[in-house]
Amino acid sequence: MKRATTDPWLARYLLIGMTLGFILVFLIFPVCVILIEALRHGLAVYFSALSADHSINAIRMTLMVAVTVVPLNTVFGVCAAWAITHFKFPGKSLLVSMIEIPLWVSPVVGGLVFALIFGRQGWLGKWLEAHEIQIMFAFPGIVLATAFVTFPFVARGLIPLMQAQGCAEEEAALTLGANGWQLFWRVTFPKIKWGVLYGMILCNARAMGEFGAVSVMAGSVDDKMTMPLQIENYYQALGPDALSRAFALASLLLLLSAVTLAIKIGLEWRRLAPSYARPPKPELVH
Amino acid sequence: MNAVSTLPPEAHGYTPEGPVKPVPARSGRRRHILPGFHLTLGYTLIYLSLIVLLPLLALVLKTVTPTKDYPSISQVVGHVFEVATDTRSVDSYWLSFGISFAAALLNGVFGFVAAWALVRYEFPGKKAFDALVDLPFAMPTAVAGLALCQIFSKKGGYLGGPLYDWFGWKIAYTQWGILIALTFIGFPFVVRTLQPVLSDLAAEVEEAAACLGANRWQTFRRVIFPAVSPALLTGVMLAFGRGVGEYGSVVFISSMLPYRTEITPHLIIIKLDESDYVGAAGLGLVMLLMSLAIVVTVNVLQYFSARRRGRA
Numbered sequence: 001m002k003r004a005t006t007d008p009w010l011a012r013y014l015l016i017g018m019t020l021g022f023i024l025v026f027l028i029f030p031v032c033v034i035l036i037e038a039l040r041h042g043l044a045v046y047f048s049a050l051s052a053d054h055s056i057n058a059i060r061m062t063l064m065v066a067v068t069v070v071p072l073n074t075v076f077g078v079c080a081a082w083a084i085t086h087f088k089f090p091g092k093s094l095l096v097s098m099i100e101i102p103l104w105v106s107p108v109v110g111g112l113v114f115a116l117i118f119g120r121q122g123w124l125g126k127w128l129e130a131h132e133i134q135i136m137f138a139f140p141g142i143v144l145a146t147a148f149v150t151f152p153f154v155a156r157g158l159i160p161l162m163q164a165q166g167c168a169e170e171e172a173a174l175t176l177g178a179n180g181w182q183l184f185w186r187v188t189f190p191k192i193k194w195g196v197l198y199g200m201i202l203c204n205a206r207a208m209g210e211f212g213a214v215s216v217m218a219g220s221v222d223d224k225m226t227m228p229l230q231i232e233n234y235y236q237a238l239g240p241d242a243l244s245r246a247f248a249l250a251s252l253l254l255l256l257s258a259v260t261l262a263i264k265i266g267l268e269w270r271r272l273a274p275s276y277a278r279p280p281k282p283e284l285v286h
Numbered sequence: 287m288n289a290v291s292t293l294p295p296e297a298h299g300y301t302p303e304g305p306v307k308p309v310p311a312r313s314g315r316r317r318h319i320l321p322g323f324h325l326t327l328g329y330t331l332i333y334l335s336l337i338v339l340l341p342l343l344a345l346v347l348k349t350v351t352p353t354k355d356y357p358s359i360s361q362v363v364g365h366v367f368e369v370a371t372d373t374r375s376v377d378s379y380w381l382s383f384g385i386s387f388a389a390a391l392l393n394g395v396f397g398f399v400a401a402w403a404l405v406r407y408e409f410p411g412k413k414a415f416d417a418l419v420d421l422p423f424a425m426p427t428a429v430a431g432l433a434l435c436q437i438f439s440k441k442g443g444y445l446g447g448p449l450y451d452w453f454g455w456k457i458a459y460t461q462w463g464i465l466i467a468l469t470f471i472g473f474p475f476v477v478r479t480l481q482p483v484l485s486d487l488a489a490e491v492e493e494a495a496a497c498l499g500a501n502r503w504q505t506f507r508r509v510i511f512p513a514v515s516p517a518l519l520t521g522v523m524l525a526f527g528r529g530v531g532e533y534g535s536v537v538f539i540s541s542m543l544p545y546r547t548e549i550t551p552h553l554i555i556i557k558l559d560e561s562d563y564v565g566a567a568g569l570g571l572v573m574l575l576m577s578l579a580i581v582v583t584v585n586v587l588q589y590f591s592a593r594r595r596g597r598a
Contacts, residue, residue, distance in 0.1 A: 005492045007502055012407055019403040020415065022396045026470055027421045030433035033444060037436060076333045083326040087318050095330070101338055104577040106531025108551035112558065112570045113341035116348050121563045123344055147337050170320055180321035202423075209426025211534030212551060216558065228428035232537060235432060250429045257424040264424070265417045 031254065038251035041244060049241075049248035057223055058230035058249065064139070065214075065226060066207045069146045073203050074196065077154025082188075085162040086170070096159065102151045110148040111216025114141060137219045142226065145213035150206045154199030161195040162188075198267050205260040209253060227253055345574070348567035356564060366568035369557070375569060378550045383576075385461060386529030389468035394522040396469075397476025404477070405484040419477050422470055427534030430470055435538040438463055461547055463539035471532050472525030479521035483514050483591070516591035520584055527580040531573065 007015075039046055049055065080099060084092060102110060116122045118135040128135060135141045173187045189196075211228045218224045225233060227249050234246035349366045356362040369375060403409075404416050422430065436442040439458035440450050449455045457463050487510065495505040533551040540547045550573055557566035 005489050005496075007406070011502075015399050015403045016407055016409050018396065019400040020409075022400060022473075023415050023418055026473065027418050030430060030437065030470075031421070033433045033436055034429060072333075076330065079326040079333075080330040082322060083330050086320050087323050087327070089323075089327065095334075098334060098338070101342070104527060104531075104581050105342075106533065106551050106573050106577070108531070108533050108554050109345070109570045109573050112554055112566060113345045115558055116563060116567055116570075117341060117344050119558070119563065121353065121561060123348075144337070148341065151337055167320060174320065183321065205424050205426075209428065209534075211426065211428045211537070212531075215533075215537075216555060228426050228534060231428050231432060235435075235538060246432060250432050253426045253429045257421070257426065257429070260424040261417065261420060264420065 034247060034250050034254050037247040038244070045244060046248055046251075049245040050252070052245055054222070054225070054230055054233070055245055055249055058225050058227045059252070061139075061142075061223075061225060062208050062227040065142055065146050066204050068143050069150060069207045070200055070204050072147055073150055074154050074200055076151075077156075077158055077199055077203075078192075078196065080155040081158035081162050081192075082184075084159055086167050099152050099155050102148055103156075107149050107210060107212030108216060111145045111213035114144050114148070115216055118144075136217060137221045137224060139224070141217040142214050142224065145217040146207050146210055149210050149213045150203045153203040153206065154196065157199040157202070158192060158195050162192060165191055194267055198264065201260050201263050205257060208256055342574070345567050345570050348564060349571050353564060362564055365564050366571070369562070369565035369568045370572050374544050374548070375550070375553060375572075377545045378548050378553050379572070381461070381464075381547070382530050382549045382551075385464045386468055386472075386526050386532075389465055389472055389529050390522045390526035392465075392469050393472045393476045393525045394518060397473060397521060397525075398480060398518060400473075401477045401480035401484055405481055419474050422472075422474050427471065427532065428538070431467055431535030431538030434458075434467055434470060434535065435463070438466060438539070458539050459541040459547070464536050464547065464549070467535040467539045468529040468532060471535060472529050475524040475528065476518070476521035479517050479524065480514060483517040487513060513594060516587050516594055520587045520591060523580060523584045523587065527577060527584070530576055530580070 038049075050059075080095075083089075084096060115136060117124055118128060118141055119125055120129070120136075122136075135144075169187055169191070170183055173183050178186065208226075209228055210226075211232075214226055215229055215232075218226065218229055231246045231249050231253075234242040234249070350359060350362060352358055352362055356365050400419065404412065404419075435458050437444040438446045438449070440446045440456070442458070446458055449457060455462070457466065491509055491513075492505055495509045496502075500508065531551065533549070536549055537552070540549065540552075542548045542552050550569060554566050554569045554573075557563075557569060
């Protein structure tokens with residue numbers, strides 16, 4: 001039956017065709033290219049490319065950064081969401097906006113701000129040099145820059161979730177004599193655990209894949225390269241060996257994004273977590 | 287004295303002066319029933335200040351604080367101004383802004399089409415395609431840049447060679463390459479902003495338009511499009527904001543030639559390498575102000591979008 005809301009078949013096929021065409025060319029094709037280029041010379045070459053010294057170093061660095069940053073931002077995200085959704089206080093919507101700042105700022109600026117503090121001519125540069133503390137071009141600097149760019153991810157997912165859940169159950173637990181710690185672990189955490197996981201997954205993907213901020217803080221120090229930086233390094237080095245190493249590392253990061261996407265979609269389809277991409281609804285914030 | 291008057295005024299609701307005013311919530315600790323207010327808010331504020339606010343403040347202060355090379359405030363500010371208005375910087379703003387804008391418009395068109403098709407039509411594999419829209423969010427930008435550069439460079443062995451041989455088009459290492467990278471990065475913003483708005487549109491409105499004799503195109507142009515246009519604009523602005531700051535993917539596909547294919551973030555990194563921290567801070571401040579302008583625009587659009595949805 002033709003209904004008033006049905007589009008003409010020509011428009012329908014044209015629009016579906018454009019959508020599929022765009023997704024195929026822009027999204028699926030690049031993924032295939034990474035896989036083809038990584039495996040072009042066979043599995044032996046692929047694994048030897050991954051076990052090159054620089055590659056191993058970069059993988060270790062990336063994992064260390066993610067293992068440090070994700071828990072830090074997760075603890076922050078849970079605290080921020082608890083404070084924002086369970087209490088009334090002045091300046092709350094300002095706080096929510098400030099948490100989102102890193103989403104808006106260029107990642108390079110995110111690295112720059114720490115360079116201006118910890119770099120040689122930065123605010124603390126002289127003092128750090130005198131005490132022989134290395135932050136820029138070293139692990140702590142990379143962690144700080146990554147923490148900046150991944151800062152809002154956990155909080156941003158949890159705030160609408162906890163807002164929607166309300167705090168009636170927490171108040172009930174309180175009347176039954178639960179203390180704060182019991183309240184959180186026995187009542188609140190079971191309700192929000194999938195939301196926390198969702199935020200951590202997104203935070204982790206960004207932490208492992210961040211380029212701009214980390215490239216400011218890591219500079220061109222060889223053993224401080226994370227995977228994305230090392231990919232660029234290999235790519236600039238030219239030569240077939242370097243290129244296959246670049247694509248081998250890229251394929252690992254691609255695997256990471258596939259896992260991220262799978263968990264994210266799993267949680268969204270089961271309606272356990274809100275979609276990150278949607279801008280927060282204004283009415284949820286207040 | 288009768289019994290009623292011994293009750294507190296709250297109990298019977300009236301005082302000699304008229305109805306009882308609601309008692310304002312008591313300030314101080316008693317206002318919060320649940321525990322952990324001071325702990326969580328305190329930690330939130332400290333961590334926020336350490337990771338975000340103080341570093342941003344350090345950037346702003348760097349543009350007005352005298353250093354060894356620029357011993358007075360007027361010299362520092364003068365240098366910041368000089369760097370920020372330098373031809374090379376201005377060209378990079380135009381490039382960053384212009385190409386991000388073009389990519390955002392392209393995303394506006396394709397994002398609208400994709401959101402429409404994914405919400406309105408049924409076709410095989412729809413759920414999988416819908417899921418893939420998020421790929422640019424999940425994929426590290428360096429990986430995207432590497433793949434796109436391989437596809438569009440002449441020697442990459444994919445589209446770049448034929449496009450050059452048949453049409454004479456050079457894409458990688460030109461402004462077109464940056465356009466493609468930024469389009470890839472911004473695509474999900476438009477689709478994901480539009481989808482909920484499109485699926486919330488009431489079918490009755492379109493049926494009413496049809497009953498009144500509108501054809502499908504008129505219904506779209508006069509009824510549907512005005513209702514979703516604030517959301518479309520929001521999505522386009524989000525993609526634009528992301529594109530202006532993007533670095534990871536562009537670094538692969540652009541040659542970063544000064545005045546031609548050099549984006550502002552790259553110029554910041556060059557200034558840092560030259561140890562011109564004040565100049566880098568100046569450019570950083572320009573980018574911060576750009577982001578601020580975009581945030582304000584998006585919030586205004588969100589406000590109108592919410593109002594329009596409320597009315598529909």
